Amino acid sequence: MTPVQTPSIFAPVSTPAFAIRELSFFVLGLTAVIFVIVAGFAIYTLIRFGRRPANPDLEPAQVYGSKQIELAWTVVPFLIVVVLFLVTARYVWGIERRAQPPDALEITLVGNQWWWEVRYPKLGIVTANEIHVPVSDASTPALTFITLQSVDVAHSFWVPQLAGKMDVIPNKTNRVWIEPRRVGTYVGQCAEYCGLQHALMLLVVVVHPKDEFQAWVAAQQTPPAEQGTVTAGRQLFSSLACINCHTVRGTRSNGVFGPDLTHLMSRSTLGAGAARNTPENLRAWVKDPGAFKTGALMPAMKLDDTQLDQLVAYLVTLR
C-alpha cells in the first residue's frame, strides 16, 4: 500500500493555497470567538433560568424588548461583517488578479468523463491524469498557469494543497495558477459531480526540482524507441480500433478521444486512479476496462489471450 497522503487544505505547498490558509485562520478565529461568546451566554441562561423557580405559578416579569440592546446587537455584527468583507475582497483580488509572468509554464487541462488530458501547448507534450511542474523558489519563481476546458460535462480542478477549486466547464475557459514551493507529489480529484465515475477521476501533480523537470520534458518530447521484439503487438494496435481513440506519437495512431499513450508507462495509474499501472493490471484493463471502472467509455476489446499478450508487450514499451 502506498503511504497515507492526505490532501489537507491546512498543509499548503503553493502560494494561493498558503494565502487561503492564512485567510481561513483569520475566519476560524473570528467565528470561534463568536461561538464561545454566544454559546457561553446561552448555556449560562439555560442553567440559571432552568432551575426550579421558587414560586412556579407566578409568571416571570414580562420584558417586551429594549431599543438600545437590540440596536447594539444589530450594529456590532454589521461592523464585523464589513471588516470580514474587506478582508475577503482583498484575498479574492489578490489571488484572481495575479498577472501571468512571461516565463510562466502554461498547461491546458481538459476534463473528460472520467479522466484529465494534460497539454503543454508550448512544449508539444500531451499526457493524462498527471501534471508535472517545476518547483518555485525565492531566487527563481516558477509559476504555472493552467487553462481549464471540458469536452463534455462540468468537472472541477481541485488539488487542495496547491490551490482552491476552479470549475472545468464546457464552452467556458477558466484559469487557475499554482506556485508550488516544495518538491513532491500532491493528489487531488474532480470536485464537481460529472456522472457515473466521478469518484474515479484522480489528478496527481508532481513537483520536480528544476533540472529534473527539464529532464522530464525532454523525455516526454521524445517518442519512445521502437523495439523490434514487439512488432506483432504494434501491428495489432494499429490494425484494431485502438488508433481511433488513442495517439502514440511517431506512429500512425492519432485518435483524440482517449488518453495519449505515447508515454503510457511513465504514468502511475490506469483509468485515472482506477488501478495501479502494472503490466498485469494493464492486461486486465485492455481486456475489460469495466472490471476496474464500470461505465468507462473505453469498450472491452474482446481479444484472445495471445492478442492480449502481444498488445500488452507492445504497450509496456511506451515509456
Added chain:
Amino acid sequence: MSSVPTAVPAPHDIAPASESSGVLATLHEWVVTVDHKRLGVMYVVTGLVFLVIGGLEATLMRLQLTLPGLTFVPAETFNRLFTLHGTTMVFLVGIPIIFGFGNYLVPLMIGARDLAFPRLNAFGFWVLLFGGVLLYFSFIGGDGLYGAGSAPAVGWFAYAPLSERAFTPGNATDYWNLSILITGFGTVATAINLIATIATMRAPGMTLGRMPIYVWTMLTVSAMTLLILPPLSAAQIMLLLDRFLGAHYFDTQAGGSAIIWQHFFWFFGHPEVYVLMVPGFGFVSEIIPVFSRKVIFGYASLVAATVAIGAVSFSTWAHHMFTVGMGGTLNSFFAASTMLVAVPTGVKIFNWLGTLYGGKLRFRTPLLFCCAFLFQFLCAGLTGIMLAVAPFDWQLTDSYFVVAHFHFVLVGALLFTIFAALYYWFPKVTGRMLSERLGRWHFWLFVIGFNVTFLTMHIPGFLGMPRRIYTYPADRGWDLLNLVTTAGVPLQAVAVLIFAFNLVYSLRHGEVAGDNPWEAWTLEWATSSPPPAYNFATLPGVTSRRPLWDVQHPDDPDGPHE
C-alpha cells in the same frame, strides 16, 4: 379558557376510524376533504413518510462510505441514491412539512375558518403527492416500460450539460424534471393561498402588527416562493425543450450555456433554503416564549429580521458558484450579500436568548429541541460565514465540509424545529399529548447521533474529500472519520423509530390534552383540541399579540406595552 362550547357537534373532526361508518368512508372523507386542518395533516404525514424514505437512502450511502473501497453499493446506485435523497428531502419532505404546518396553523392563529381558497389548497396537496409518486415511479419507468428501470442520477441540482440527452439518455432525468415541475405548481398554489388568507381573513383586531411571528414567517416565505419557483419551472421547461424538441439552451455541444442553468437553479435553490428555514424560526419564536413564560423579546425586530432575510436572500444565489469563474467583482458582491444575511440571523438568535433570559424555563420536549436548535443553528451560521468568504469557499465547496454545513442547517436546525413543532402542536391536532418520556429518549438519541455524524463530517472536507463520490482510497486518511460519521446513523435511526412509535401510540393512548395544555397565548389554543371544522364558534377579542394572555391577565394586558 375557550369560549367554544365543547358540546357543539363537529362532524369533520379528526376522529378515530371506529367512530365513522367504516374504513372506506373515512378514507373517502380524507380524500375529498378541503379542510385546511386535514390537508395540513396529510401534508405533514406525507413529508414524514418521505423523510423515512430519504433517511433510508442516506443510510445506504453512509454504509457504502463506512470503509474505503467498499463495493456494497455500486457506483450507479450510489449516484441515484444521492440524487433521490437530495430531491426527496427538499421537495418532498421540507416543502410539504413546512407548508403543511402553514396550512394547519395559519388560519387558526389568525382566527380564520379556513384558507381563502380551500379547493385550490386540496389541488396543491394532491399535485405535490402526485409529483412525489412520479419521482419514485422512475424506478419502474425511467428507461421506458420495457427497460430495466432506473432512477435519475444527475444530482438534485441536475447541472447542465450532464442533464442533457447526450449524457443522460433514457427517461429517468425526465421523471426528475417533471416531478419537480409538478410539485412546484402545487407549492405556488399554496403560497398564493396563504398570502390571500393572511391578507384578507384575519380576525377583527388582528392587525399585521399583532400577528404571531410564525404567521409573519409564512407570509414571508410564501411571497418568496412566488418569486423563486417560476424561474426554476422556466429552466425546467427549457431543459424539457432541450431534451425533447432539440433546443440548445443548456446544450454546450451546440453552443448552449452550462452556467445559465446554475444561475436559474440557485436563484431558486438558495432562497429555497430560507423558505424552509424561516418557518422553523417561526416555530422557535412561538415555542420559546411559552416555555420561558415570557413575551417574545423584540417582536418588531424579529419581524423585521424575518422580512430582511427574505429580501437579502434574493441576492445571494451565486455564492454557490464561487468556483465557476465569475471574476473578482461578482465573487466579492456575492460574498458581501451572503455575509449580510448574518446580521438579521444574529438578531433572531439574540432575541430568542433575550426571551429565555429571565424566564422560568419549562424543559419539556419542545423546548429541548429548541435549545439544541440554538446551538446547532449557531454552528450552521458560523460555517455559513466561512463559506461566504469566497477564497475559503474555493477550498470548501463541493467537499464534505459543505455537506456537513447544510445538514446542520436542514437537520440540526430545521428538522429540530420541526420535531419541536410536532411535540408542541400534536396535542392541538389530536387532542392527546405525546409521551414526554419517549420524547426525551427521542431527543437525546437524536441530538447525540446527529452530532456524531455531522460534526465529524466537517473534517474530511478540510482534508480534501469531495462530495458525491461513491468510494475513496484507503491512503487518504479519511477512513476513521468516515467510520465515525456512519456510527452516528444507528442512533438517529433508533430515535426516529421511537418518535414514530410515540406518534402512533399517543394518538390512541396519550394523556388527554385539553384546549391549552402548554398555557400558551396564541389563538389556536382558544379552540378545542382537535378544533372543530369551523375552527372557532366565537373568538376572544384580539387587542394585542397575545390574546390569551390578555384573557388570563385582565389586570395586566399586553396592549399598553406594545
